[in-house]
Amino acid sequence: MINVKNLTKNYGNHKAIDDLSFTIEKGNVYGFLGPNGAGKSTTMNIITGCLAASSGQVNIGGFDIFEDAMKAKKLIGYLPEIPPLYPDMKVIDYLKFIAEVKGVAKSGMMEELFDVMEKTQTTDVAGRVIKNLSKGYRQRVGIAQALIGDPEIIILDEPTVGLDPKQIIEIRDLIRELGKEHTVILSSHILSEISAVCNHILIISDGKLVADDTAENLEKTYGMDLETIFLRLTGATDTFAETSAEAVTEEVSEDAGNL
Amino acid sequence: MLAIFKREFKSYFTSMTGYAFAAFLLIFTGIYTMSICLMGYYSNFEYVVGNVAFIFLIIVPVLTMRVFAEERKQKTDQLLYALPLSMTKIVLGKYLALLAIFAVPVAVMAVYPFILSFFGNVSIKISFCAIFGFFLLGAALIAIGMFISSLTESQPLAAAICFLVLLVNYLADGLSAYVPFGAQLLSDTCLFMRLDQFVYGVLDLSVVALFVSVAAVAVFLTVQALEKRRWS
Numbered sequence: 001m002i003n004v005k006n007l008t009k010n011y012g013n014h015k016a017i018d019d020l021s022f023t024i025e026k027g028n029v030y031g032f033l034g035p036n037g038a039g040k041s042t043t044m045n046i047i048t049g050c051l052a053a054s055s056g057q058v059n060i061g062g063f064d065i066f067e068d069a070m071k072a073k074k075l076i077g078y079l080p081e082i083p084p085l086y087p088d089m090k091v092i093d094y095l096k097f098i099a100e101v102k103g104v105a106k107s108g109m110m111e112e113l114f115d116v117m118e119k120t121q122t123t124d125v126a127g128r129v130i131k132n133l134s135k136g137y138r139q140r141v142g143i144a145q146a147l148i149g150d151p152e153i154i155i156l157d158e159p160t161v162g163l164d165p166k167q168i169i170e171i172r173d174l175i176r177e178l179g180k181e182h183t184v185i186l187s188s189h190i191l192s193e194i195s196a197v198c199n200h201i202l203i204i205s206d207g208k209l210v211a212d213d214t215a216e217n218l219e220k221t222y223g224m225d226l227e228t229i230f231l232r233l234t235g236a237t238d239t240f241a242e243t244s245a246e247a248v249t250e251e252v253s254e255d256a257g258n259l
Numbered sequence: 260m261l262a263i264f265k266r267e268f269k270s271y272f273t274s275m276t277g278y279a280f281a282a283f284l285l286i287f288t289g290i291y292t293m294s295i296c297l298m299g300y301y302s303n304f305e306y307v308v309g310n311v312a313f314i315f316l317i318i319v320p321v322l323t324m325r326v327f328a329e330e331r332k333q334k335t336d337q338l339l340y341a342l343p344l345s346m347t348k349i350v351l352g353k354y355l356a357l358l359a360i361f362a363v364p365v366a367v368m369a370v371y372p373f374i375l376s377f378f379g380n381v382s383i384k385i386s387f388c389a390i391f392g393f394f395l396l397g398a399a400l401i402a403i404g405m406f407i408s409s410l411t412e413s414q415p416l417a418a419a420i421c422f423l424v425l426l427v428n429y430l431a432d433g434l435s436a437y438v439p440f441g442a443q444l445l446s447d448t449c450l451f452m453r454l455d456q457f458v459y460g461v462l463d464l465s466v467v468a469l470f471v472s473v474a475a476v477a478v479f480l481t482v483q484a485l486e487k488r489r490w491s
Binding site: 049050051069070073080082084085087088098100102103145 | 261262263265266270273333334335336337338340341343345489490
């Protein structure tokens with residue numbers, strides 16, 4: 001479905017991603033895991049055609065994202081890290097705008113919009129202006145936007161950041177639901193999130209792909225739990241890994257408590 | 260492209276910008292109509308058009324400052340890039356929306372000569388020649404403003420730069436008297452001055468071509484500026 005080959009992106013002298021290659025098969029939920037600044041967003045921006053790569057190729061369903069951009073982009077629904085919403089528009093007008101740009105036929109448009117809004121539970125806010133919505137609803141409208149046009153691939157960049165625990169669970173359920181009909185890629189720097197919804201994990205560190213397998217296989221090959229694997233692969237040493245693992249767990253539970 | 264156009268056009272009239280733009284242009288048209296036609300007893304509406312042109316210095320930056328700067332600030336530019344839309348269509352959709360917004364007060368202006376013709380001998384042809392030139396000049400300046408907006412994510416900065424660029428252009432003819440060399444070249448760059456031709460009732464196709472080319476180049480540069488951002 002997606003074929004990424006030798007992808008490199010330089011920002012000046014800094015290599016944001018370095019010779020990245022992987023394949024995304026149809027009908028899985030992929031987790032793109034890595035610490036902050038590892039190059040997750042950059043990779044996703046390149047796959048979706050928002051950003052050009054310095055070198056390498058991205059092939060989406062047989063179409064090159066650079067050369068056959070229009071056809072390739074039609075296969076993708078993308079939610080960037082910050083939901084790209086027009087604050088002055090009403091939710092329904094915004095979604096209608098997206099549907100028009102994506103070339104959804106006029107006859108079935110309203111039906112599809114209601115369908116998408118029901119899936120993302122945004123029907124209640126359809127008539128409200130986006131700037132007045134809560135963060136959770138904005139995120140959902142962002143996801144709804146990605147679903148319009150029924151793209152085969154859905155790419156979500158950190159879809160649960162800034163949400164409260166209840167919202168996180170709801171969004172995760174939604175992602176699981178989406179995984180039944182679409183190929184989903186989501187990124188996160190939170191391990192528990194990835195292991196909760198994804199059946200395939202890609203770990204990226206310093207712009208390089210360091211693991212690409214199912215969670216069970218990773219645990220089997222390395223003979224340790226995912227957390228340790230993650231910390232080791234992303235550059236933390238063993239002793240440091242243990243302490244930082246504890247620190248991270250504490251921090252996460254503290255965060256959860258604060259929320 | 261139509262969807263971009265519609266959204267952009269509506270957004271200007273759900274916020275204050277569209278109304279402020281139209282009101283400002285019409286207020287000044289009204290003031291000059293009063294002083295030239297009603298109180299000065301001239302039946303030449305084209306003089307009004309010629310005098311009002313300086314108002315572009317203020318209304319063009321106000322109109323164009325947000326067009327790309329805002330998208331970038333609120334990160335909706337990523338949406339536009341990810342959607343199956345070519346950059347040219349995005350830019351053209353937005354530019355045409357700006358022209359449509361500009362056309363609203365100009366359409367109101369176009370009624371003035373007819374009203375004045377009840378009270379005097381107004382040359383409708385010359386008036387419309389002037390209004391046509393006014394619209395083309397505006398179209399060229401709006402394209403320049405749009406290009407400037409595509410360079411930054413700060414709306415005030417876009418407005419300030421746009422104002423400065425237009426001001427220098429407006430004054431170029433006058434300034435050319437003070438430069439040691441290249442005076443002719445400097446005065447030739449003055450777009451505002453070209454409107455005089457239309458005000459005198461001369462439909463000079465070379466000036467039409469100039470305005471259209473300036474707009475086309477600015478639209479092209481906007482596309483390039485946005486493309487470049489994806490590649491940097």
